Each structure stands twice: as C-alpha cells, then as structure tokens.
Amino acid sequence: xxxxxxxxxxxxxxxxxxxxxxxxxxxxxxxxxxxxxxxxxxxxxxxxxxxxxxxxxxxxxxxxxxxxxxxxxxxxxxxxxxxxxxxxxxxxxxxxxxxxxxxxxxxxxxxxxxxxxxxxxxxxxxxxxxxxxxxxxxxxxxxxxxxxxxxxxxxxxxxxxxxxxxxxxxxxxxxxxxxxxxxxxxxxxxxxxxxxxxxxxxxxxxxxxxxxxxxxxxxxxxxxxxxxxxxxxxxxxxxxxxxxxxxxxxxxxxxxxxxxxxxxxxxxxxxxxxxxxxxxxxxxxxxxxxxxxxxxxxxxxxxxxxx
Amino acid sequence: xxxxxxxxxxxxxxxxxxxxxxxxxxxxxxxxxxxxxxxxxxxxxxxxxxxxxxxxxxxxxxxxxxxxxxxxxxxxxxxxxxxxxxxxxxxxxxxxxxxxxxxxxxxxxxxxxxxxxxxxxxxxxxxxxxxxxxxxxxxxxxxxxxxxxxxxxxxxxxxxxxxxxxxxxxxxxxxxxxxxxxxxxxxxxxxxxxxxxxxxxxxxxxxxxxxxxxxxxxxxxxxxxxxxxxxxxxxxxxxxxxxxxxxxxxxxxxxxxxxxxxxxxxxxxxxxxxxxxxxxxxxxxxxxxxxxxxxxxxxxxxxxxxxxxxxxxxxxxxxxxxxxxxxxxxxxxxxxxxxxxxxxxxxxxxxxxxxxxxxxxxxxxxxxxxxxxxxxxxxxxxxxxxxxxxxxxx
Numbered sequence: 001x002x003x004x005x006x007x008x009x010x011x012x013x014x015x016x017x018x019x020x021x022x023x024x025x026x027x028x029x030x031x032x033x034x035x036x037x038x039x040x041x042x043x044x045x046x047x048x049x050x051x052x053x054x055x056x057x058x059x060x061x062x063x064x065x066x067x068x069x070x071x072x073x074x075x076x077x078x079x080x081x082x083x084x085x086x087x088x089x090x091x092x093x094x095x096x097x098x099x100x101x102x103x104x105x106x107x108x109x110x111x112x113x114x115x116x117x118x119x120x121x122x123x124x125x126x127x128x129x130x131x132x133x134x135x136x137x138x139x140x141x142x143x144x145x146x147x148x149x150x151x152x153x154x155x156x157x158x159x160x161x162x163x164x165x166x167x168x169x170x171x172x173x174x175x176x177x178x179x180x181x182x183x184x185x186x187x188x189x190x191x192x193x194x195x196x197x198x199x200x201x202x203x204x205x206x207x208x209x210x211x212x213x214x215x216x217x218x219x220x221x222x223x224x225x226x227x228x229x230x231x232x233x234x235x236x237x238x239x240x241x242x243x244x245x246x247x248x249x250x251x252x253x254x255x256x257x258x259x260x261x262x263x264x265x266x267x268x269x270x271x272x273x274x275x276x277x278x279x280x281x282x283x284x285x286x287x288x289x290x291x292x293x294x295x296x297x298x299x300x301x302x303x304x305x306x307x
Numbered sequence: 308x309x310x311x312x313x314x315x316x317x318x319x320x321x322x323x324x325x326x327x328x329x330x331x332x333x334x335x336x337x338x339x340x341x342x343x344x345x346x347x348x349x350x351x352x353x354x355x356x357x358x359x360x361x362x363x364x365x366x367x368x369x370x371x372x373x374x375x376x377x378x379x380x381x382x383x384x385x386x387x388x389x390x391x392x393x394x395x396x397x398x399x400x401x402x403x404x405x406x407x408x409x410x411x412x413x414x415x416x417x418x419x420x421x422x423x424x425x426x427x428x429x430x431x432x433x434x435x436x437x438x439x440x441x442x443x444x445x446x447x448x449x450x451x452x453x454x455x456x457x458x459x460x461x462x463x464x465x466x467x468x469x470x471x472x473x474x475x476x477x478x479x480x481x482x483x484x485x486x487x488x489x490x491x492x493x494x495x496x497x498x499x500x501x502x503x504x505x506x507x508x509x510x511x512x513x514x515x516x517x518x519x520x521x522x523x524x525x526x527x528x529x530x531x532x533x534x535x536x537x538x539x540x541x542x543x544x545x546x547x548x549x550x551x552x553x554x555x556x557x558x559x560x561x562x563x564x565x566x567x568x569x570x571x572x573x574x575x576x577x578x579x580x581x582x583x584x585x586x587x588x589x590x591x592x593x594x595x596x597x598x599x600x601x602x603x604x605x606x607x608x609x610x611x612x613x614x615x616x617x618x619x620x621x622x623x624x625x626x627x628x629x630x631x632x633x634x635x636x637x638x639x640x641x642x643x644x645x646x647x648x649x650x651x652x653x654x655x656x657x658x659x660x661x662x663x664x665x666x667x668x669x670x671x672x673x674x675x676x677x678x679x680x681x682x683x684x685x686x687x688x689x690x691x692x693x694x695x696x697x698x699x700x701x
Contacts, residue, residue: 007515010514010515013512014512106347128546137547139548141546142514216348218349218511221348221509253515257515273505280507281481
C-alpha cells in the first residue's frame with residue numbers, strides 16, 4: 001500500500017514534468033499552428049544555462065533566473081528568426097526546419113558547453129528525504145517539483161482564461177483575421193505565446209537539472225514522451241495537456257513498478273522480467289493508441305479546433 | 308571567363324588526378340582507420356573520450372601508429388544502428404577502409420561489425436564486446452581490447468561476495484549489454500537476487516525503480532547504467548536516501564571519472580570493479596594520465612585508457628606488416644601477440660581474442676582536495692578471462 005502510494009507520487013512527479021513541456025508545445029501548436037520539434041532544445045537550453053550559472057556562482061536561485069531567461073529569450077529569438085517564416089507553410093516544412101534547429105542548437109551547445117555532462121546540485125534545503133508516513137521516506141526535491149508543476153498549471157489556467165492576453169490567445173487561435181481586424185498586433189501575441197512556451201520548457205529544464213544528467217541530447221530524450229502527451233490530451237488544449245501528462249506519468253510509472261510483479265503470478269520469473277521490461281517501454285504508446293481509437297481528437301481537444 | 312561546364316570538368320579532372328596516386332603507390336599513403344563512435348546525445352562524452360585518447364596516441368607518434376602513417380576517419384553514429392550501418396558501408400565501399408574501431412555501444416557493434424567482417428575487414432574494439440562475438444560466433448578478425456562485457460559484471464559479483472552481501476537488487480537497461488550485465492553478475496554472485504529490474508535505454512527518471520528497490524529490502528544494489536543514465540541513477544539514489552542505507556556495487560562503466568565529477572558527493576562510498584584506474588602505478592600509465600590531462604584539461608576516464616591501448620595494440624600489429632593490411636594472417640598473428648606497453652599492467656589475449664587480465668576493487672572516497680575520487684583498494688581476480696572463451700573455435 002505504501003509502495004503504491006509512493007509510486008503514485010512518482011507518477012505525479014513525472015506527470016508535472018511532462019506537463020511543463022507539453023503545455024508549451026500544445027500552446028504553440030494550438031494557437032500558432034506550428035509543429036515545433038525544437039521544443040526539447042529549449043528544455044536543454046534552460047537546463048544548461050542554469051547549470052553553468054549555478055556552478056559559477058554556487059547559487060541555485062541565480063541559476064533558475066539564468067535558465068528561465070535563456071530559454072525565454074532563446075525561444076523568442078527562434079520565433080522571430082525562424083518560425084515567423086513558417087506560419088503559412090505546410091507542416092512538413094515546419095518539421096524540417098525545426099528538426100534543423102535541433103541539430104543547430106545541439107551543435108552550438110557542444111561548442112559552448114562541450115559534451116561532458118554538467119554538475120548541478122539541488123539547493124541544500126531541498127536535498128535529502130522527508131518521512132511522509134512511517135516507512136515512506138520521499139525526496140523533498142521531488143515533492144517540490146510536484147508543487148511547482150501544480151502551481152504553474154493553475155497560473156497558466158488563470159492566464160489563458162482570465163486575462164486579456166489569454167482572451168487574445170484564445171481568440172487568435174480560432175479567429176485570427178478577426179482579431180487582427182480589431183487592431184491587435186497578432187504577431188506580437190505570437191511572439192509572446194512562443195516565449196511563454198519556451199519559458200515553461202526552460203523551467204522544466206532547470207527543475208530537471210539536479211535529477212538527470214545535464215548534457216547535449218537531453219531534449220530529444222524527453223521530446224517523444226511530450227508529443228505522446230499532446231496527442232493524448234488533444235492538441236491545442238492546456239487542460240488536455242494536463243490530463244494527458246498525468247495519465248502518461250501514472251501509466252508509465254505504475255507499469256514499470258507493478259507489471260513485473262503481476263506477470264510473475266502467471267509466468268516464470270525470467271520471462272516475466274523480460275516481458276515486463278518490454279511492456280513498460282510500450283505502455284504509453286498503447287495508451288495513446290487506445291485513446292486515439294476511442295477519441296481521435298484526444299481527450300480534451302481545444303474548442304474551435306475540431307472543425 | 309570560364310563557363311560553368313568548363314569549371315566542373317576542370318574540377319572533376321583535378322579530383323581524378325588527386326585520386327590517381329592512391330591506387331598506384333599504396334605504400335606511401337597512410338593506413339585508413341574507420342573510427343565510428345557515439346559523439347551525440349547522452350553518452351556522447353564516452354565517444355569523445357574514446358576518440359580523443361586514440362588521437363592522443365596518433366599524435367604522440369607524429370601521425371603514426373607503430374611507425375606506420377595512419378589516417379583516422381572519425382564518424383558519429385548518433386547511437387543509431389541504422390546510421391552506423393550507412394557509415395560503415397560507405398567507408399568499406401567508397402573509402403576502401405579495412406580496419407575499424409571506436410564503437411561505444413554493444414547494439415551498434417552488433418549492427419555494424421558483421422558487415423566489416425564479411426568484407427574481410429578487421430575490427431578492434433576499444434569498448435563494447437557483447438557475448439555474441441565471444442563464444443561460438445567468435446571471429447578471427449575481431450579483437451576486444453577492453454574486456455568481454457560479462458566480465459565487468461562477473462567481477463562485480465566477486466566483489467559483492469567478498470564484501471559479504473547476501474541479497475542483491477540488480478538493474479540494467481533492456482538491451483543486449485544490459486542483459487549481459489545481469490547474466491554476468493548472477494553467474495558469480497553467491498547470494499540471493501531480491502529484485503531484477505530492467506530499465507529503458509532512454510530513461511532518465513528512476514523514481515519507480517528506486518521505490519521497488521526499497522520495497523525489496525536488499526543488502527546491496529548492483530546497477531549497470533553507463534553515461535548520462537548512470538549520472539541520473541546515482542543522483543536520484545542519493546536523493547531518495549538510499550545511499551546511506553543500501554550500498555552500491557557497480558562495474559567500472561557505471562562509475563567513470565566523468566560520472567563521478569557530475570554526481571559529486573552522491574557517489575561517496577560506492578564500490579566498483581575495474582581493470583584500470585587513474586591511480587595505477589607504472590610509468591606508462593602515469594605518462595598517459597598526465598598527457599591526457601594536459602591536452603584535454605580533464606581527467607582520463609577508463610574509456611579513454613582503453614582507447615589509448617587500442618591505438619597502441621593496432622600500432623604494434625601495423626608495425627609487423629609494415630602497414631600492409633592485405634597480409635591478413637601476419638596482421639592477425641601480430642595482433643595476438645599483444646606486443647604493446649599496456650597501461651593497465653598485464654594483458655594478453657585469450658583463445659577468443661578477448662583480454663585475459665587482472666581486476667581490481669575501487670572505491671569512491673574523499674580526496675585531498677575534498678572532492679570525491681576513485682581509489683584502488685585490492686585485487687579481486689588475477690589473469691581473468693571470460694566465460695565464453697571455451698566455446699570459441701578459431
């Protein structure tokens with residue numbers, strides 16, 4: 001029971017990480033119609049900038065600011081420099097161009113930072129574990145990750161549904177020409193939206209720093225999972241991204257945790273381990289396939305995107 | 308003003324002329340070494356170390372290995388078997404390369420090396436040596452310099468016995484080398500396996516596995532996660548508070564000096580088994596460690612040491628045939644003598660052309676400057692070969 005609770009927490013934590021990435025990806029796709037494969041690169045930029053600054057200054061806080069700044073500004077530069085030319089182009093062109101961006105950013109990162117993984121420590125106050133239950137010690141840092149992720153989800157919901165920028169974002173998604181006719185600089189809105197998405201990816205990167213290896217290629221690793229989340233949740237929808245991320249996080253974690261044990265009830269141990277290993281690798285894709293069978297648009301597609 | 312056509316035909320002629328001497332005076336041209344390695348993505352640093360140490364050896368010989376001029380053609384496989392296959396095909400057919408090295412990961416090696424061997428080429432492995440090339444399907448043109456994959460883990464099992472552990476949780480990624488790892492550890496570990504867990508090769512978050520380890524209540528954890536995977540694993544292990552309660556025993560590839568630099572104090576107390584460490588005595592090793600540090604401004608990893616020796620081994624064999632790889636039998640015979648100053652100490656080839664060597668226990672301790680460092684403790688195995696050699700017939 002304790003194990004199940006702990007694994008659920010782990011699933012939630014993976015889920016909020018995926019949400020931070022998927023939210024930006026789906027925002028950009030839903031509103032600007034851009035398939036941005038380079039989203040993982042922004043995650044890497046955030047992680048690297050924060051790692052470099054945190055190493056130099058010894059302060060996680062300064063690292064956080066640097067990571068957010070680098071990812072946000074990097075994102076806006078990419079929007080102004082590259083993506084702006086691609087809005088009217090077919091999706092295949094966008095895929096090609098943003099794939100090129102991945103290679104470019106990886107190459108630049110190798111030149112600037114090198115291939116050696118960077119060291120970034122969690123702040124002293126957040127390292128170590130806390131006893132949640134007798135017998136359940138949970139890393140403080142992971143609890144903070146869950147908290148930050150949920151907070152961001154709420155903030156994002158408020159921005160999109162309660163603010164003037166959010167209104168423009170929603171209107172721009174469905175009635176681009178009307179918004180423009182009303183005298184709104186839709187291009188500026190796009191740049192801001194893209195910057196916001198980049199900021200979220202950068203935040204995910206900064207948070208991931210003390211957990212994983214900060215190195216070239218870390219963005220591509222997490223990108224596929226992020227796309228699965230967006231597809232399951234329904235493209236263009238923040239609520240969908242949240243639901244999808246939580247589902248993927250939980251399914252992935254719980255199959256990894258419990259599939260071997262369950263399979264051992266019916267199979268010899270070594271076969272069960274091998275089969276469970278395979279099953280947990282494809283579990284999220286199975287989930288995606290099932291969702292697409294039942295709801296081809298995803299679980300909570302954005303309104304106005306379905307025609 | 309020349310027309311475009313003239314320009315094109317002119318440059319084509321020039322290129323033809325440039326090619327001409329190649330085919331006529333084979334002796335004067337350097338021996339081409341196809342160096343396919345993993346330079347991008349997580350684990351890219353391993354390929355970088357392997358490439359840099361090889362280059363260091365070539366540079367120390369002023370462009371020669373064993374006195375024979377060589378040209379090292381480096382290509383990135385991106386950890387994609389298909390990409391590696393394309394590269395090797397091009398090198399074989401277009402560049403006429405006969406001698407290959409450099410591969411980091413076993414799954415790439417499995418995809419590429421059969422093509423090399425079928426074409427009559429040689430492969431000298433600075434790292435990966437999966438079981439599939441060590442036993443019944445061993446090949447006269449395949450040489451492994453570092454180890455046979457399983458021995459890394461067999462010696463970790465020996466160390467675990469020595470330390471008196473009775474219940475082990477064991478983990479590795481779900482691919483060939485990962486399976487070899489768990490098989491190897493099981494082969495020598497005398498205690499009970501409390502949990503056997505396969506992770507994904509692209510996994511960076513191990514929270515779920517850590518919870519399973521805790522639930523299994525083992526004496527120790529054995530894990531094989533090279534490169535960036537290992538960094539994530541060891542860090543999260545410490546964050547989960549497991550580092551203080553359940554000691555870890557790992558093969559050297561899960562704890563090289565780069566991983567150590569990235570995880571910092573989280574690695575204190577971890578035990579590993581290795582065939583080489585930076586603090587090994589011997590003039591050759593000291594000189595290598597110092598030269599690598601001076602040139603690249605970082606501590607040489609175990610991967611770098613293997614690759615440096617690979618270059619030396621190739622050099623010794625090239626010297627014997629004066630760089631003429633068409634004397635295949637003579638080249639093979641010279642390789643098998645292993646007539647090079649191995650920086651790890653004693654080295655010879657077993658009957659399946661994999662190393663027979665000594666293994667050591669190393670431990671992460673706080674160094675003089677307060678930073679964690681790998682310290683050699685004791686010998687765990689002497690003249691240790693691998694468990695597939697007996698089934699290989701050459």
